[in-house]
Amino acid sequence: TQLLEQSPQFLSIQEGENLTVYCNSSSVFSSLQWYRQEPGEGPVLLVTVVTGGEVKKLKRLTFQFGDARKDSSLHITAAQPGDTGLYLCAGTTSGTYKYIFGTGTRLKVLA
């Protein structure tokens, strides 16, 4: 059972547009990660956030962890075709090793 809901489920945009992907839960997480997965490959870690309200920037990607540590967002500025992929959030609770993955957002950026 997935405890992390991502929205939108699918997103198709033109190159140069901005977009935001959301990851929501009713549970509190001690940390949250974002991954990108390309077809035929395993997920690759983009960022880890651990503090409520934390904002991290990675070039054109901005990640935010909600104040209550129940939600997160990923914002991409000026999307490029190379950003195409399945974006996954994954959360863990304090004292455990197990990450729970979200339902995924499939992004397609058209040239």
Add this chain to the structure above:
Amino acid sequence: GAGVSQSPRYKVAKRGQDVALRCDPISGHVSLFWYQQALGQGPEFLTYFQNEAQLDKSGLPSDRFFAERPEGSVSTLKIQRTQQEDSAVYLCASTSRTGVSSYEQYFGPGTRLTVT
């Protein structure tokens, strides 16, 4: 160095057959995870090893699923009497950390299992 490798990359099995999926983690990585990923969905936890000890197998769907890591390195996920609902990508991940959150998991490319 080499990343996590998995074999075979693709496996087609007839319903009722047994299959074995192999994972070679990054050398020296203590922790190893298996996940099941349905098409277009996020990975779902199956089981966790710390060295050779299987500390959590709560995600294994049924007693037809069995995982081992006898020498604390290579791991094998075995599925007995495969069913169509077992069709999925099986991902393996390893990490050098133990029992601590906020670690980076390194994933293999996965094995796509199709049960016909």
